Amino acid sequence: MNRHSGLGLVLSLFAILVVPALWADGETAPARDPKQPVDEAYTAKIQKYTTAPYFTSPLVNYLPASKTVPTPEAVLGDVAGAPGILPYAEDVYKYMRLLEEASPRVKIFSIGTTEEGREMIAVAVSSAENLKSLEENRARLEKLADPRTIKLDDAEADKLVAQAVPVYYITGTIHSPETGAPTALMEMAYRLAVDESPYIREIRDGMITLITPVVEVDGRDRMVDLYRWHLAHPEDFYPPLIYWGKYVAHDNNRDAMGVTLKLTENVLNTYIGWKAQVLHDLHESVPYLYDNTVGDGPYNAWVDPILADEWQMIGARNVADMTKFGMPGVFSHGDFDTWSPGYLMFIAAMHNGISRLYETFGNGGADTQERTVDPEDYARTWYRQNPPLPKTLWSQRDNNNYEQTGLLTSLHFFNENKRLFLKNFYLKAKRSVLKPSAEGPAAYVLPADDPRLSLQAELLRVLRKQAVEISRAKSAFIVSLPVKKEPKPKKKQDAKEAAEKEAAPAPTTREFPAGSYIIRMDQPYARIADALLDHQYWSPDDPQKTPYDDTGWTFGELFGVQVSRVTDLKVLDVSMERVTEIHARGGVKGEGAVFAINNNAEPALATLRYKMKDAGMEAAEEPFESGGKKFNRGSFVIRNTNRNELDRAAAGLGLQVVALAAAPSVKTHPVRAARVAFVHTWLSTQTEGWWRLALDNLGIPYAYMSTQAIAKIDDLNAKYDVILFPPVGFASSPTAIINGIPMAWGNPLPWKNTPETPNLAGKNDSTDDMRPGLGWDGLAKLQAFVQKGGVLLTATDTSRFATETGFTTGVSTSSSQKLKIVGSVLGARLIDGASPIAYGYEEKLSVYCDNGPIFSLTSIAGARGRRRLGPESHSRPTGRGSMNDPDFTVGRSSVEVPEEPSWETWEAPPVTDEQRRNGFRVIPPANRPRVIFRYADSKELLISGLVEGSDEIAQHPAIVDVPSGSGHVVLFSINPVYRGETHGTYSLVLNTILNFDSLKVGRKLAEK
């Protein structure tokens, strides 16, 4: 009791300290306009729903009244943040449109639709005068955004800075279980439109606040369904939100590199179209307001230092203002590193603006609840002198108070300093234009003779979406390449040798053919191109030990296309033209009735196979030459088809088809449009969601079903040829996949469309109860499918599931001990190019990996594959002679020592004669696993990102084809289909699908 009243005393002291007089010199204090009447009823409810006096501020503890403009109550039936009320996106829009009707200070823009066809909007709030002159203002901002238009003239920029009205873009509820932002933004839009206090009026007159109240609209409607279900069944557990958008959940905030989701594209286009200065994204996972704009290191290497300083300025002031209000738990430094550019807000950071992000405290719905926070969250630290309370009653209104207070103080501070920020906006763009000579590179070049032109086009389309300018060389050109410096050797002798080598560092040049694409770096949005195309290195010695997300992403590597980083400034003088539409050249050339397409592991090949269902397509099992052209192994040979139809399809896909006078004599096998089942769990759907997205974009049909559904199909082989079981995510265990969610207690967790939950399933999968998993019966059916000739494809945690539940005799998985690979790009090496899975790939391949699992092989059933112990273990015993001499025994003639078997890390140890004695455990050669790709050697493993303790996984198998009964299990240690970033490895999956009944092709068996 005593301690509690002590706390109360401290807090009331805080309250006394909150007086406008303490506000910054010359700045308007946050206080309401005493002349403007207050909406008493609304204000009373705000106070009622706020659970403690220190969870609010003078900016939001009242609502100004208006005779003409409706408050959020008009749509919500209560105030913003009221308990039990969570509006659908449609209701949020309805209110915003009421505001637009009632006030000349509000204007709504439709910014596109979601995958499921729901509308996304942006609400502009500003003075009527500002909204009337949006186009003139945009023209000014466009000049600042592209300093080339004013010839980099700083004086001209200053004039524009003095006249321009900045745009501050706020986005809410990208993460669907983080539910508070829409009501906070409804009320804030009202305040900005109606409030006559000087503090708010300055914001309204001085800048344009742009608001997208719901970013993940599909997910919002599902979440509201769930919440209403929860209100209708208060005693029951409610289902977890397993689907947010159509494809992915939390990862919708990791798409700002690949721009594969509609929400990313729509926000990006809005941000770029408005030439906004800030993109501020709202989240709710940390008490009570963490402005993670400042976050922690390492910072993304490609951001302009000016931006890093802006983060500090805005963050520090934001915390200071809210601290003065007496609001606990507001801070700006914490464990979020600003390395990956995948976050939605980072669109601004990579396009010369300011990225910002709030984590506030949400209850995942609108219930008022007693919340206990983690000790690390309530501890006072140097950057959080007034930490959150360990335990508190928390309401949605509290959350709305924090969100609005944070935003309003930010808007005000931004307005106070808008000339500085507008000038910085210009300077960042100018420095980007000056990049080639300032820091380089001058350009990136994507050569016209890349064998994967359709993938190259795919990569260029990502850059187009990112508003990057792309040019094409009109003629061939030569650039000089920098000499790569070798690291200084530590030993003297090596240093001497190196010095001799270094004596003549021959300057190298490279010629690029006409038609090569050039990404000039002297453009305003060079920064994003540089960040995507360059390589990343995260030091194992970095003080940051827990990277927040992926550490590497180099797009050229992951797309499997050539990208040259050119520092030679001469590249900018090459005769070139700007291109706005990217299409790889495709179609049929030559004369003849047989057609061939070279296989370079382009996913478009699979699209073609499914598109032309009736055409006879075959794969060449060996490389061949025809009509003076060389074709790789796996190249398509197409007979009995309509040339025009093929020409059209190939042109659309960017595939080059060669008509041949006669069929090549090479051995072929059919390439089939396999019937594909795609399996998901009810544990998580996000990681597999990226696979669905890729297959949908490629036009590969599949039957989408849960582990529950597949367990109910008696004869899987009658319906499907291939079952894809993509990663579950979160390193799910085999038993979790089998058992699902515990059923021994609780109630069923339905996931389906009902009158109560009309949006829940949408067109995704549904179930009466999410809890059951695959089950042991389902496991048996899956195993029978493989035994009877089916192909099961697994990756990462589902590979572990397959190896640990008896699908893959001869392969075991192990977890790493010291290995640390956090979402990195690694090198892989081709082991068996004759396997159809490898068709179109070269010796070296770049792959996405996130810590394995580590595969090891054995040829002895029941044994675990083991790691080779290294050469030391084969050293001779102590005895006569030198290290390489044989030992001897006194009184006995010497005997020939049997040769020690040796094997590579990716191979199974050779079967010994001893093991073969009554060797019923020895796996017959035809049943042994076949390694297709392995991880590169330790030294060559890292391409981009972080790798620590690489010896554990280096050289181990990365992709293994395991014969099982009449079928196959194809195991991936890598994730080949990930976040729209790994197009270069898609064909590993597609090859497996197309060649499902010919996977044994090219297999060389061991002799014994």
Ligand SMILES: [Zn+2]
């Ligand atoms: Zn979030």
